[in-house]
Amino acid sequence: MPLKDSYAGVDSAWYVSPALMPLIIGAAMILLAVYIIVYGFQHGGVEAIKTMLAERKGKKFLSDANIRYAAVLVPLISLVYLNLTRIDFFLAIVLFLVYIITVFHIDDLRIMRKLTFLYTAEMMFFLLLVISGLDTLITKLYAYSNDIIALVYIATIIIVFWRNIRAAGNDLYKKRFSQAMWMTWMTPVILVPIFRYLLRVPLPFEGIVVNAMSLVYYAIKQ
Amino acid sequence: MNIGQQFGVFFASLFGILANPVQLIILFGSVLLGIVFGALPGLTATLGVALLTTLTYGLPLQTAMVALLGIYVGAVYGGSYGSIMINIPGTAAAAATALDGYKMALRGEAGRALGLTTTSSAIGTTFGMFFVVIFTPLIAALALQFTSFEFFLLAFFGIMISGSISCPDTVQKGWISGFLGLFLAMVGRDSLQVYPRYTFGITDLESGIEIVPVLIGAFGIPQIIQVLKDRTITAEPTKLDRVLPSFREIGRNIKHIIRSALIGVGIGAVPGIGEDIAAWVSYGTAKKTSKHPEKFGTGFDEGIIAPETANNSCIGGAMIPLLSMGIPGSPPAAMLLGAFLLHGIAPGPMLEVEHPGFTLKVSAILLLASFAMWIIGILLAKQVVKLLRVPATLFMPVVAVLCLIGSYALGLKVFNLYLMIPMGILTYYLTNMGYPIPPLVIGVILGGMADANLRRGLMVSQGSLAPFFTRPVALILLIVIVLTFVTNTSMYQHFIVKFKKNKGEK
Numbered sequence: 001m002p003l004k005d006s007y008a009g010v011d012s013a014w015y016v017s018p019a020l021m022p023l024i025i026g027a028a029m030i031l032l033a034v035y036i037i038v039y040g041f042q043h044g045g046v047e048a049i050k051t052m053l054a055e056r057k058g059k060k061f062l063s064d065a066n067i068r069y070a071a072v073l074v075p076l077i078s079l080v081y082l083n084l085t086r087i088d089f090f091l092a093i094v095l096f097l098v099y100i101i102t103v104f105h106i107d108d109l110r111i112m113r114k115l116t117f118l119y120t121a122e123m124m125f126f127l128l129l130v131i132s133g134l135d136t137l138i139t140k141l142y143a144y145s146n147d148i149i150a151l152v153y154i155a156t157i158i159i160v161f162w163r164n165i166r167a168a169g170n171d172l173y174k175k176r177f178s179q180a181m182w183m184t185w186m187t188p189v190i191l192v193p194i195f196r197y198l199l200r201v202p203l204p205f206e207g208i209v210v211n212a213m214s215l216v217y218y219a220i221k222q
Numbered sequence: 223m224n225i226g227q228q229f230g231v232f233f234a235s236l237f238g239i240l241a242n243p244v245q246l247i248i249l250f251g252s253v254l255l256g257i258v259f260g261a262l263p264g265l266t267a268t269l270g271v272a273l274l275t276t277l278t279y280g281l282p283l284q285t286a287m288v289a290l291l292g293i294y295v296g297a298v299y300g301g302s303y304g305s306i307m308i309n310i311p312g313t314a315a316a317a318a319t320a321l322d323g324y325k326m327a328l329r330g331e332a333g334r335a336l337g338l339t340t341t342s343s344a345i346g347t348t349f350g351m352f353f354v355v356i357f358t359p360l361i362a363a364l365a366l367q368f369t370s371f372e373f374f375l376l377a378f379f380g381i382m383i384s385g386s387i388s389c390p391d392t393v394q395k396g397w398i399s400g401f402l403g404l405f406l407a408m409v410g411r412d413s414l415q416v417y418p419r420y421t422f423g424i425t426d427l428e429s430g431i432e433i434v435p436v437l438i439g440a441f442g443i444p445q446i447i448q449v450l451k452d453r454t455i456t457a458e459p460t461k462l463d464r465v466l467p468s469f470r471e472i473g474r475n476i477k478h479i480i481r482s483a484l485i486g487v488g489i490g491a492v493p494g495i496g497e498d499i500a501a502w503v504s505y506g507t508a509k510k511t512s513k514h515p516e517k518f519g520t521g522f523d524e525g526i527i528a529p530e531t532a533n534n535s536c537i538g539g540a541m542i543p544l545l546s547m548g549i550p551g552s553p554p555a556a557m558l559l560g561a562f563l564l565h566g567i568a569p570g571p572m573l574e575v576e577h578p579g580f581t582l583k584v585s586a587i588l589l590l591a592s593f594a595m596w597i598i599g600i601l602l603a604k605q606v607v608k609l610l611r612v613p614a615t616l617f618m619p620v621v622a623v624l625c626l627i628g629s630y631a632l633g634l635k636v637f638n639l640y641l642m643i644p645m646g647i648l649t650y651y652l653t654n655m656g657y658p659i660p661p662l663v664i665g666v667i668l669g670g671m672a673d674a675n676l677r678r679g680l681m682v683s684q685g686s687l688a689p690f691f692t693r694p695v696a697l698i699l700l701i702v703i704v705l706t707f708v709t710n711t712s713m714y715q716h717f718i719v720k721f722k723k724n725k726g727e728k
Contacts, residue, residue, distance in 0.1 A: 007417055015680035018412040018419055021673040025405050032398045039392060039712070065451075072450045073647075076443075076622065080639045084626075097619050104450050104615040179616065187620050191627065199280055201631045 064109050071116050075100045078123040083150070086135060088207025091150040093188040098157050102180040106173050111164045118160055122153045147208040193217075231579035232355070235586035238284075245288050249587075252289040253594040254602065256296020261312045261606055263304050264449040264614045265621065267297035267497070268441045271557040273621075275434060275564065276628035283565045288587055290561050294554050295347055295591040298497050298533050299599065300606070302339040302526075306332055307459035307607050315497035315533040318505040322518065322525030329521055330461070333603075337466040338523060339530040340599035342479055345472070346531035347592035349483035350490065350538015351585050354545070357491075358581045361546035364695075365571035370679030371689045375699035377672035380549050382706045384494025384661040391656035393710040399657045403665020404672065406431055413674045426637040434560040435629040435638035436645050436666055441553060442625040443646020444653050449614050459610045465603040471523055478508055478524050479531050486532035490539020494660040496552040497533035497540075504532030538588060545569050545581050549668065556663045564632065 004014050014020070037045075060066075075096050083092040099119050103112050126149065129135040138145040158181075165173045192210060195201040197217055203210055239245045252274065259270035270293045278286035301316030306323035319339065326335040368376070381404065385396025409420045410430025421427040472479065482504040489500040508528035509518045518525045540551030541558075548570035550556035562569055573580055629638045649659050683689050690696050708714050 007415055010415070012415070013681075013685060015685040016414065016677050018415055018417040020677060020680075021669075022405070022408050022419065025401050025408065029398060029401045029405070032394045032401070035394050036392065036398070039394070068451050069447075072447050076446075077643060080626065080643050084639065085636055093623055097623065100450070100619045100622075101616060104619070105613065107453065107615065183616050183620065187623060191623065194277075195627055195631060199277070199631065201627075202634065204630060204636050 062113075067109070067113050067116055070120070071103055071112055072100070074116065074120055074123065078126075082123060082127060082130065084204045086130065086146050086205060087150045088144075088147045088209050088211075089203040089205055090188045090192050090209035090213070091147055091154070091207065092205070093191070094184060095150050095154050095157075097184040097187055098154055098181075101183050102157075102161055102177060105176045105180045106161075106165070108168065108173065111161070111168070114164060115157065115160060118157065122156070126153075144208040228579075228582060232582045232586050235284075235579075235583040236590065239288060239587065239590055245285055248285060249288050249292050249590055250594050250598065252292030253296035253591055254598050254606075256293035256298075257300035257303070257595070257598060257602075257606055258609055259293065260297035260300020260316070261303035261610060262612070262614070262617065263310045263312055264445060264618055265297075266313050266441065266445065266554075267294055267301075267315070268437075268553045268557050269445060269621065269625075270294070270297045271554045271561070272434070272438045272442060273624050273628055275557065275561040276631045278561070279564060279632060283567070284583065286561065286565060287584065288590075290558055291584065291587045292591045292594065294558065295534070295537060295588065295595050296598070297554075298537060299339070299343040299347075299530070299595050301533075302336070302343070302530055303603070303606055304610060306335045306339065306526075308610055313498075315501050315536075316529070317498065318501045318529035319526055321505070322520070322522050325519070325521030326526070331521070332461065333464050333466055334471075335521075335526055336599070336603050338471060338526045340465060340596055340603075341469070341472050342475075342482075342527045342531040343534040343599075344592045344596035345479055346483050346486055346534030347537055347595065348589060349480075349531075350487050350535040350541075351588040351592070352538070353487045353535075354538045354541050354581065354588065355585045357542050358545045359574065361542060362571045362574060362581075365547050368571070368695065369689070369693065370675040370682065371693060371696045372699065373675040374672050374679060375690070375696055375703065376547065376549065377668035377675070379699050379703055379706075380493035380664050380668055381661055382703050383492055384664050385658070386706055386710060387492065387495050387499060388658040388660045389656070395655075395657045396661050399652065399659065400661035400665045402652075403662035403667075404669040406436070406662075406666050407669020408673065413670060414677055426635065430670070431641060431666065432633060432635075432638055433667060434557075434564065434632050435642045437557050437560055437663060438625050438629050439642035439645035440649045440659055440663055441557075442621065443643065444650035444659075446618050446622045446625070447646070447650050448653075449618050459607050465600050472527075475523060475527050478527055481511075482508065482528045482531035483535040486535030487539035487542075489532070490536035490551045491542045493543055493549045493551060494553075494556075494664040496554075496660060497536040500536040500539075501529035501533040504528045534592075541584060541588070545573060545584065546571065548671070550664065553660050553663060556660075556667060559667060 004017065005012060079092060079096045083095060087095070099115065103115050126135075135146055142148075161177060165177050192203070192213065196203055196210065196213070206214070239249065255274075256267070256270055259265045260267060271290055274289055274293050278289045281289070297313065298315055301311055301313030302319045302323060304310045304312035305316040305320035306327050309320055309324040311317040311320050323335045323339070326332065381400030382397065385400045386393045389396030407430070409427055411418050411421075411428050418428060485504045485507060486500045489495050489503060490497070505525065505528050508524050509515050512518065512524055514522070536552065540555040543549040543551045544555045544559055548559070548568065550559050559569060567573070567577060567580065625642070626639055629642050630636060632638065649662070652662070653659060679689065690700055
């Protein structure tokens with residue numbers, strides 16, 4: 001709606017328009033942005049851009065820093081946009097934590113690189129299932145199909161981690177791996193009952209594990 | 223309410239909590255949780271309040287308030303543990319404490335250092351509480367005289383001042399951040415004509431962007447990305463025998479404590495300025511006014527007392543604009559505002575009319591939280607210090623899960639999560655580029671108020687801008703905004719440099 005128009009049968013003056021505030025904000029932001037650009041150019045901005053581009057030239061796309069960044073973002077984004085509404089909440093959390101805690105707690109770039117590729121591949125495969133609509137088809141055949149896929153993913157990640165840790169032959173890694181596993185499984189074991197049964201929050205997707213938990217909970221309650 | 227009734231409400235709240243074992247347990251538990259949150263590098267007071275907001279959503283209002291204020295007070299104090307024991311500040315507010323605290327710990331005086339921080343933090347919180355009691359009703363009474371024009375300018379003033387002070391780089395970045403927040407607040411149907419703005423046909427956006435998920439995204443996600451992405455080293459804490467209350471030293475430093483508490487309250491009362499700035503300003507002032515400035519940075523008592531008193535008294539300061547005008551004084555206070563709104567409390571000039579005695583209840587909780595903090599600080603410090611050995615890589619992913627489930631649980635909307643992640647990534651990049659986040663948050667919170675009041679005011683004045691100049695408070699606010707803007711332009715700064723140079727030549 002422009003500044004002066006009618007909406008829902010009511011004629012509006014410029015000062016009542018819903019566009020007034022966005023226009024003020026937009027104008028202020030443009031002016032400030034121009035100021036910052038000018039300020040940047042006056043205070044070595046061009047040189048900084050040149051240095052940044054020169055630094056980027058030698059860098060690989062899959063550099064260690066980028067892999068570390070991807071190792072945080074890939075599981076976070078896939079959990080929210082892909083898994084949370086399709087996979088059992090308990091398993092979705094385990095799938096997220098089993099990768100992210102272990103990979104950063106062990107903090108070996110070689111292992112991180114391998115596991116990040118594996119995790120991304122797993123998520124890409126699941127994304128393909130979702131895009132093609134196959135995930136709904138297989139859940140019609142068996143309600144917990146997506147949860148089974150998640151379980152396979154979790155098992156694969158644990159096995160690949162364990163094989164890599166054994167190959168590294170580092171006792172500290174073994175210790176950290178067991179700490180990570182402990183944290184991975186204990187978190188949903190504590191959080192799911194708190195939110196589901198204490199705070200009575202219906203979880204985004206309740207599948208194989210949460211339904212089993214509910215069966216046990218209501219059986220005990222009765 | 224007359225003064226006698228006010229005393230009655232205050233003490234009734236105080237003894238009501240003390241007589242209620244559940245609330246007492248929640249008070250001590252949340253303060254302890256806050257200390258743990260503050261002590262662990264990577265976790266902040268804001269994040270603590272954010273996560274507890276979701277857990278206390280279903281609780282009665284007073285119990286939820288006890289928990290939220292408890293964790294706030296505990297977390298601001300808890301930051302000193304990391305500063306003193308491992309030289310890594312648990313929170314930004316405790317960064318100044320590390321300068322002298324760690325040096326003391328290296329001398330084998332960690333217990334004494336923690337004793338000083340515990341007692342001065344407790345005094346600081348109590349001091350801030352008194353200011354809440356005194357100033358909140360006064361400012362609220364003044365704000366009752368405000369019309370739409372003043373409220374619009376107040377929102378702008380909040381963004382300008384918060385952008386000017388909290389920006390590490392050029393102030394314009396702080397203002398852009400604030401305007402970005404204002405823009406985010408424009409999403410959804412506007413409150414006067416119910417016209418959809420920037421909704422792109424997405425029905426979930428019609429009710430606007432929910433504040434709490436945005437706050438969790440803005441403060442939680444960048445922290446998680448940063449801590450995990452950067453390699454964090456878990457340091458071994460220095461030896462700690464016993465935490466001593468150090469009353470004698472506190473008595474000797476009472477002058478510094480009062481000054482630091484005043485600084486903390488003053489800075490806390492400015493919209494969007496947090497405990498970290500209060501601590502640094504207080505440290506700087508203490509050093510400037512000290513008889514022994516050369517001793518600062520060598521493990522000097524004053525160097526610990528000044529920032530720790532200020533950052534805790536800042537809590538009370540931040541509550542004053544929050545309760546009286548609905549403008550949060552610090553990022554954790556912004557989170558508290560979200561929690562208040564979830565419980566059906568709308569802070570502002572009408573707060574005491576709609577919920578008589580609410581400010582006094584908050585003050586009573588603050589007082590009890592400072593006592594709880596002192597007791598826990600003296601008795602359980604050794605156990606809390608052990609937690610500093612837990613690496614961030616183990617608990618940060620769990621915090622991520624808590625952020626997600628917390629955002630979802632508030633409105634049972636997965637869409638909140640869809641917003642939270644881009645918000646977190648946006649704030650991560652903004653932070654890396656030197657754009658401060660508090661003005662953005664203030665913008666999101668005050669955007670609706672600014673928009674509705676500007677248009678409502680103009681409707682009353684039939685489009686005339688004259689009330690901006692004819693109403694005294696509006697004029698004062700306008701002058702302050704213009705001065706803030708002008709004094710931060712390079713033209714003005716060049717002029718001042720030139721003026722000083724000319725004056726020097728003469």
